[in-house]
Amino acid sequence: MPPADATKSVALLGPTNTGKTHRAVERMLEHDSGMIGLPLRLLAREVYDRVSARLGEDRVALVTGEEKRVPRRPDYWICTTEAMPITREVDFLAIDEVQLAAHEERGHVFTDRLLHARGRRETWFLGAATMREVMARLVPAAQQQEHPRLSKLAFAGSSKLSRLRPRSALVAFSLKELYTLAGRLCSLRGGTAVVMGALSPRARNAQVALFQSGEVDYLVATDAIGMGLNLDVSHVAFASLRKFDGQKPRDLQDSELAQIAGRAGRWLRDGSFGTVLPLELDRGLAARIETHRFDPVRRVRFRNSDLDFSSPEALLDSLRKPPQAALLSPVAGATDLESLQSLLARDDVRRELGDPTRVELLWRVCQIPDFRKLLFEGHVQLLRVIFSELVRGPLDNDFMAEEQRALSTLDGDADTLMARIARLRTWAFVANQADFVREAEHWRGQFASLEDRLSDALHVALVQRFVERGARTRPGAIARPRPRRAPPESPSVGDSFRPFAALESLRERMTEMRAPAAAEAPKEPLELVEAAHEAFALDARGRICAGGEAVAELTRGASITLPEVRLLGHGEIGAGLRLRLQRRLLAFARDAVGRLLSPLRELARSERGAVRAVAYQLEQGLGTALTHDLSETLAGLSSDASHELVAGGVELGRLSVSLPALARRPALEQRAALLRAYAPSGKVPTALGRPSYPSAGLSVPTWLALGYVSLGPWALRADLAERAAETLSEGRDVARVLASLGVPRAERPRVTQALLRRVAAPVAARSHGSSD
DSSP states (O other): OOOTTSSEEEEEEOOSSSOHHHHHHHHHHTSSSEEEEESOHHHHHHHHHHHHHHHOGGGEEEEOSSOEEOOSSOSEEEEEGGGOOTTSOOSEEEEOOGGGGGOTTTHHHHHHHHHHOOOSSEEEEEEOGGGHHHHHHHSTTSEEEOOOOSSOEEEEEEEOGGGOOSSEEEEOSSHHHHHHHHHHHHHHHSOOEEEOTTSOHHHHHHHHHHHHTTSOSEEEEOGGGGSSOOOOOSEEEESOSEEEOSSSEEEOOHHHHHHHHTTSSOTTSOEEEEEETTOOOOHHHHHHHHHTOOOOOOOEEEOOOSOOOSSHHHHHHHHTOOOSSTTEEEOSOOHHHHHHHHHHTOHHHHTTOOSHHHHHHHHHHHTSOOTTOOOHHHHHHHHHHHHHHHHTSSBOHHHHHHHHHHHOOOOSOHHHHHHHHHHHHHHHHHHTSTTTBTTHHHHHHHHHHHHHHHHHHHHHHHHIIIIIHHHHHOTTOOOOOOOOOOOOSSSSTTOOSTTSTTHHHHHHHTTTOBOTTSSBOOOSHHHHHHOOGGGEEEOTTSEEEETTEEEEEEEOOSSTTSOEEEESSOTTSOHHHHHHHHHHHHHHHHHHHHHHTGGGHHHHTOSSHHHHHHHHHHHHTTTEEETGGGHHHHHTOOHHHHHHHHHTTOEEOSSEEEOGGGGSHHHHHHHHHHHHHHOTTSOOOSSTTOSEEEOTTSOHHHHHHTTEEEETTEEEEHHHHHHHHHHHHTTOOHHHHHHHTTOOGGGHHHHHHHHHHHHHSOOGGGOOOSOO
């Protein structure tokens, strides 16, 4: 990465709901390439879904500790902060929630990013205003900006649980307390969704979807909702102000409370916060939260990242290297360092550290997170087993299959399923580490699929406990009418409550679907959301199909290359899942366009303006442009620019500039699909590829987008029109050529006249004497 002062830096600091992350993502997309580091896997997935829905998945990578979706040549990287591949150069780079640099366990990673992570052209740091002084010292070149909160946040005092207003989030900081509150709300109000850090992203999304869709009006959550999770919450009520931080119980800091309270009121809607009796909030603290005024961060955590693997002692010394600045505080007790120290105290581990590569391997193993949160000694023992296996080579299929079998049972209560998911996350993390697993791609897919199934079972268990039971046990409750629910047969996503209402019937409707490659096609909306691109196909009518069944169709978007997507036959699913499915299919549609126009990608990035201008016109014409429309650009085309276009597969003709690669039948069908979506009233031919068509009924640009040049009453395929123009310019009989192309005798004179006018015009494409 460039040195700290080599690029423009911006520190965008301020309270919640100021649009910091949104602004950063939009700014990133203004650059040709970019990367953003986010504090949570769930938030990274949310941003990835938004960006890939706009650009397509071929251009966007998702990288977290437990999940990697990296296409062949991504332009944008959406990552958790720890998983950022910062050695990869990008034009724009952003780090979100930089105030986490003060966090006891994770802070040193954020500090390291502040010190070393930079974009080639621009770098943004996003976070709380409490970081102003630290940012001024660590990144003095950064231009500090602050935007006001978009909505008002007001203190509403204390209230009884029974009087908690609808669209409220109730916040607790222990699993026992969360379950107690959720059970009471379930009895009082008929149901609640729950969100906590122990849930997988899929289970959290499903619970959030219950709340977002209006199936339940209450959400009970831990501080997992405090970091960027966008919810339709109007009020946040604290049931506790203390949490266990992994070492001891402590009071939450004022800024932490503000981060959580700030989830109330999104965009321009005002929000409120308060407490549940008997807990009361100090009026001074409430005023500080309302006005977003807190003590500044004085020190941030630091750990040396330039490590020495020459020996175990050298590694420990480099990890303990003291910081050089007073505002940098050494990490007191990170789990990875404590695990390393514990393992190095064992003689059997020491005997396996014969060279620096083994020392580095041990450190990489120690960085496997303790997802299970059980006894520290149990975590160290697991690391010992993994290291011993890796010393002999990557983990083989037998080893991984045994771990998978131990986690594959879907029965049990919510606590059992969460514990199983926590163990599974460990093995998903291992499978995502380079060279740890022999068939890593296979096992990443296996563990992702298993996590989905466990997450669905967990969601069902939570709904049965905190939604279904409330609906049954509270007769006479005043509640919004809900659809009749059948009791679930098994812990799967086939239950008929919203937001997954009628999924069982949808499964039955889609049972016969088959993917093109003989693989089983996705059967349910959740499966469609997670399905690979290969499960979908875009037909010439503009429909997106899965296994032969249309699940969506393209509709008119901002331009012909940016279609929108309308779902077909999914009206019964809830709003949250519906939005995710729409985003997934929109991402497929954008990728379909991106792959169609992929020959233009490098030309569009050319350093030569004339080449970029030609690429733009070809994109708007889906691979074909009129020479006449590019006359000025082509007249000034240098020899180097001309060669660059030709090397990129562009043909510079007398009548048109085109990409022959997009004249093949599959490409023509996709071009027709985009045209039908953008101009549905036009009569696009159903049988594409013929040499010529009557031009009436379609405009010149429409014929061009189909790969045809309109010549008076007839449209000729671009390559065949060039042949006719060449024949005419050589003084030979063009009527015979037109006859062979299917132009009726009566129309040939008018087509010939149109050709004469075009051929007589200056052929700018031949003038290559100037320079760019």
